[in-house]
Amino acid sequence: MSDSEQTIGASLPRRDALRLAVGRGTFTDDIVLPRMLHMALVRSPYAHALIKSIDITDAKNSDGVVRVLTGADLEDVCSPFIASIEFLPNMISPPQYALALEEVAWQGEGVCAVLAESRALAEDAAELVKVEWEELPAVVDPLTALLAGTPTVHRKLETNIAMIMPIEKGDTKLAFANADVVVEHSFEFGRQAGVALETRSVVADFEPAGRQLTVYQSHQTPYQMQDVYARHLGLAEHQVRVIAKDVGGAFGLKLHAYPDEMAAVAASVLLGRPVKYIVDRQESFTSDIHSREMTATGRLAVSGQGVILGVEVDILSAIGAYSIYPRTSVGDGVQAVQFTGAPYRLPTFKGRVRIVYQNKTPCGAYRAVGQPIGCSIIEQLLDLAAAKLNLDPSEIRRRNHLRSVDMPFKAAGGLEFSNVSLDECLTALLAKMNYDSLRNDQKKAQKRGVYRGIGLATFVEQTAVGAGLYGPAGVRVSAQEGCSLRLNPSGLVNCSTSVTDQGQGTLTGLQQVIAETLGIGFDDVTVEAGDGGATPYGGGSWASRGLAIGGEAARLAAIDLRNKILTVAAAITQELPENLTLVNSNIFDGSKCLMDLSELSEIVHFRQNTLPPGVDFEMNVTRHFVPRDFPYFIANGIQASYLEVDVGTGAIKLLEHWVAEDCGKIVNPLLVDEQLRGGIVQGLGAALYEHCLYDDAGQLLTASLADYAVPLASEMPDIHIVHVETPVSGTGLGAKGAGEAGTLGAPAAVWCAVNDAIRPLGAQVWKQPFTMAHVLQALNSKGSLL
Amino acid sequence: MxxxxxxxxxxxxxxxxxxxxxxxxxxxxxxxxxxxxxxxxxxxxxxxxxxxxxxxxxxxxxxxxxxxxxxxxxxxxxxxxFEAGEAAELIAAFVARNALQCGFCTPGMLLTAAEIVAEGKLLDRQEIRNELSGNICRCTGYQSIIDAVEMVLLEKLKEA
Incomplete structure (x- = not known):
């Protein structure tokens, strides 16, 4: 058996990697069941319309069609769902149906489902469904949505405003009046799509005799979906089992309950046959959650020394036609405000977010939820203030960062900090990137007429959220993670966890924690996950929680199993358990090896009769962990972007990118680094390319991968990483999350770098993504800065 | 039909x-x-x-x-x-370098990468990036993939 020492902290490759690389993964579309039907949807071609009639006659008679379902057919099978938050009783949230009943509110909302022998035949028939529409005015522009007299996104709504949340700390008016420097900026953030390469997929299998529903789904949290399906399809929770096998990217977009997936599952219940529904790429663009569509104005007041006196921010967040079920869509806007200035000491703060509905695809949680917006706003304002004060951007950050001496700290936006390492990260980052020589390079380039910019972005990342968030909200999402360990007869260990893994490598991290804590080899542990019916109850994967919370559950379970093993070993060897240790799968008394684990395992499985009476032979343990004493762990770091702006064409070339990051204890540096890099590239995509564009009628213009540009290998820079490791005290493991840090800070770093590059020309960008057209627009409107 | x-x-x-x-x-x-x-x-x-x-x-x-x-x-x-053992070094490099996360793009990425390796030309990192730009990966940010291909290319040239 292999060496168990120092597994935690080792850069071990993932056990699943080979299987996935050579095409032996099991993605949901790879699953084929007997008598399985395929579903295709008729979706609304209009952003807002009434359904006057639906004629399914021709579709029903089309080749291979088994059933054509409308909203009315599913209404009795699947109850409507409304995303709400108990402590926000005034939040407006319209009900959603598996298929629309009388009215559609976004282009792409499902109205009719065809079930046929193959997907191709289902699509043929879907084209034969005749829907008579009455087009209604579409509310597309967020500002228009706010105005009195604007039609509503749903006829039954009285307003398009979902909610308005103000936050205030201290007297900003006074702070701004007394400031030496006040800067102000307006911002526009383009609507984005998550773009998992594997589209949303579901295979629902309802067995009508025993009334058991099994759903294979490409999803982050099977437990949440078991709860959703049970309650909305009238089943008991133990009649529902949701299994997420391999998931081809998720990034938050596979965290929600989508009406089309509800329709597929409801159709299986109605027909008593398996139903497969695979969202195609165009449907993915029109029906996966979007996010980040916001406009904002920000103001910053600083003293002559560059010390922040106050921040004011006003954000308008547009969330599409519905608040996504069950977690709602308001988090994006709320977190955008809460994270504006969160890494800094803000004596005064005044923030507001207004969240509006519009006739577009519903929004929801996408990697880093709202945090990139807050980060981009404050980092830009700081650079503007630094420029006015002739301070280096790194210096103004250092003068305002939260420091260890400020801990514990509650930020103006409500965030609670227990430790930070921002200055340490800044120092590490500047050294890693040779900051001073880079500034020289920038100056030299400028003399040649080449405009390069350096952008710094300090960020704090909310990770490992505990029961304090969804519990009080009345949203049935569990913040705990569980881990079951069982010693098998060969002396190897099977782990079963509630943590789910969409490629992050979290399961490998758990394997490392278990191996080292227990005292066995890394390869002696296997980890099973994703089966909501067979694993301990938990959350799954969201908000950078897998290792911080699930890792702690694994650590606790491994400690318990080790104690059980040592207790039975003591009984077998007639030693005292407290004198025994388990190292490399051997039981030691001091330096003397008494027996190996496989020998012990054989006894507890096959020769229990040889054990003294009363000795516990059951080598199974299950432990759960949920943060109760702390709301979450705030990870932190700083990113830097170096880029070149072609002032003739407006093209931006990314030259290099750096990050100094502190996610607490690092279990596997290889995997953490790739989480950061992958996250950063998604953030770079947000900054430069990604944009869901709509026309005035609410038609999505970017519903293909040819029109919605995601980063390609050729456009991306090398990304350099340096770690600062400050273990948290709330768990024995000491890990924080790292999954969203990259996506959170990268847009702000680019935003700052672009404006750093073109500031000598008196210009600055204000609209993300920074397309060539927008950069030219910024260069041409210089002097009239927003 | x-x-x-x-x-x-x-x-x-x-x-x-x-x-x-x-x-x-x-x-x-x-x-x-x-x-x-x-x-x-x-x-x-x-x-x-x-x-x-x-x-x-x-x-x-x-x-x-x-x-x-x-x-x-x-x-x-x-x-x-895979069964023919054809791209074994490349596949091993992808695993060692963690050049995949969800693995959905990886079989396609590996085929393109194998074509680059088979060409036998030493490419610099930007050239490898350009060659792989017809394969989208949404998880890794590409760097680890570039590293893996570069590793195999260098190894091959050393052997030759």
């Missing part, structure tokens, strides 16, 4: 005779009719590269070719390439 067309081709070294729907693309044929689910459909409009397979020695997009066009062709998928 249109009349089914008979095709006879070689898939991963074995002869296959089937009747296919004229409109069925190659990847659906491989996945649905032959159960070769290692090739994935990410977009079905020729952009993402997840469906990449080899036809007569060239890497092509399985979603842009009809199954009926492959009559008489020699088709290789990731399954066959």
């Amino acid at each position: 249109a009349e089914m067309l008979p095709i006879k081709l070689t898939v991963n070294g074995a002869v296959v005779s089937k009747l296919v729907d004229p409109r069925q693309h190659l990847t659906d044929f491989l996945r649905i009719d032959l159960g070769l689910t290692g090739s994935h459909l990410g977009c079905e409009h020729g952009v993402c590269g997840a469906c990449s397979v080899r036809v007569n020695g060239q890497v092509i997009r399985g979603c842009l070719m009809l199954a009926s066009q492959t009559d008489g062709a020699d088709v290789q998928t990731i399954e066959g390439i």
